[in-house]
Amino acid sequence: MEKNKIARIQETVEKLDNARKELELAQRSGNLGKAGELMYGVIPQLENELKKQEKVTDIFLKKEVTGDDIANIVSKWTGIPVHNMMHSEKEKLLNMENEIRRRVIGQKGAIEAISNAVRRSRSGEQDTNRPFGSFLFLGPTGVGKTELAKALAEFLFDDLSALLRFDMSEYMEKHSVSKLIGAPPGYVGYEQGGRLTEAVRRRPYQVILFDEIEKANPDIFNLLLQILDEGRLTDSRGKLVDFRNTILILTPNLGAEIMLKGVTENKTLLPVIQVADTGIQMQISASRAGMISEGGVANSVKCEVMQIVKSAFRPEFLNRLDEIIIFHSLTRDDIYKIIDVQFSYLQKTLAKRKLSISLSQEAKELIAQTGYYPEYGARPLKRVIQECIQNNFAKLVLSAEVVENDELIVYVLDNEILVKKV
CATH class of the missing domain: 3.40.50.300 (P-loop containing nucleotide triphosphate hydrolases)
Structure with missing residues (x-):
């Protein structure tokens, strides 16, 4: 399928080149009738056809293969990182x-x-x-x-x-x-x-x-x-x-x-x-x-x-x-930072749906209190965020209370974590 698309594009390009050469010869020889037909008929038609073919052709299809293309393909096949094959990693390691x-x-x-x-x-x-x-x-x-x-x-x-x-x-x-x-x-x-x-x-x-x-x-x-x-x-x-x-x-x-x-x-x-x-x-x-x-x-x-x-x-x-x-x-500061990281993942997910969400300081402190135990570490934090924030958000979505471009906030009421529209 991909080869056929490229072949059709190449065929159209060749026709367009030949038409332009014929136009130049017709103009030199004074054949104005043929020149007009080529200039206002054949060549514009071929140019439009070429644009349509290139538009529907997959963006990954190229007539020329670059070094970056080869490196990416080899990386997928072998699992070797691209940066190991293409450029020095000194700055990255530093x-x-x-x-x-x-x-x-x-x-x-x-x-x-x-x-x-x-x-x-x-x-x-x-x-x-x-x-x-x-x-x-x-x-x-x-x-x-x-x-x-x-x-x-x-x-x-x-x-x-x-x-x-x-x-x-x-x-x-x-x-x-x-x-x-x-x-x-x-x-x-x-x-x-x-x-x-x-x-x-x-x-x-x-x-x-x-x-x-x-x-x-x-x-x-x-x-x-x-x-x-x-x-x-x-x-x-x-x-x-x-x-x-x-x-x-x-x-x-x-x-x-x-x-x-x-x-x-x-x-x-x-x-x-x-x-x-x-x-x-x-x-x-x-x-x-x-x-x-x-x-x-x-x-x-x-x-x-x-x-x-x-x-x-x-x-x-x-x-x-x-x-x-x-x-x-x-430490306490570590827990707060982990909550910020976990919450940023949720913000990125909602941003794809054109929604924004913020976290109040009171809610952050309550999540830290209920989501951290030394014997389990920070792992329960993700579950608390899911149960207290994502579950409430899901109810808002299903009840059609949230639409695109809405701003949400996570807050605390009666020692309970809730989500509402700003």
Whole structure:
């Protein structure tokens, strides 16, 4: 279909060129009748026809293919980011922290550690036979570990879908290794290949997230050691898979309870932790609180967490990681910023429908109070926004109370979050 469209355009262009040449010859020879016919009849008709053909032709169809076109097509086929093929990424890497902070809130130290490790790798300081980067993320749930993995995929590989995630609670059995690299010859699923090896073979540039890595079968760590040490892995069919352009992120839940006990925040806004009303437990909580600044992690807590990590993982495994990064609990300001980020997504969605929406300070504070718990982190915030704001907005739309160009506001009435037209 596309080839036929281009062919018709080329045919019309040739006719138009020939008509213009004939017009020039007719004018030179003094054949005014033919010249008039060409000038006022044939040529305008061909020009109009050409405009119509070009208008209905798909915008992606071009008579000439540029370098940008080739780079984009190859990028789609291979998963290699366009910027890796077309121009230097030095400026982008130097500005890495600022770009990632737009999405990941409150983890300045973690973002800086990741950025420095990536720059070391890209500048050639790291062994080229190893993965692009390998990190162990430690910290309570809901503080931004997975979000940072998503931000890395989008920043480095220009695509949020360049994140491959494995829930390692599904790989606790000894036979689970075959799920990653493929079943042995003669077994069911041999021809399908492994979930890990096939995914990386098809898309060599991506972030690989191993969630709850401490639950994985010990045999799986032997596979990871091969990847971390040599940057490649042999699947069940004997084929080598290149992991040198991947980033490996491992997230255990080890030490999360210890770090939660060290959170210090204003309890009237962010309930920190439920403790039994006994003198001993209250003393433990108070002693930990004194060691930690707001939202930070004290050195004593870090040492305690690292002891747990060292007892869970083999030394040769930990030594092959580029960085072990501890995420701290979120502060009050972090929660407000996360609410702003989540609310901005809603604003962009409504802007497509030519609607605007704003959030009152009282509503923001109530969302922070009801949507954050240390044991769950910031994850409930999205649910609170959905239940309190999006559900109310949906009712307004269905009742035809909202039309294009309306302005909405989220406010609080009788300790309840509501939405109304301004």
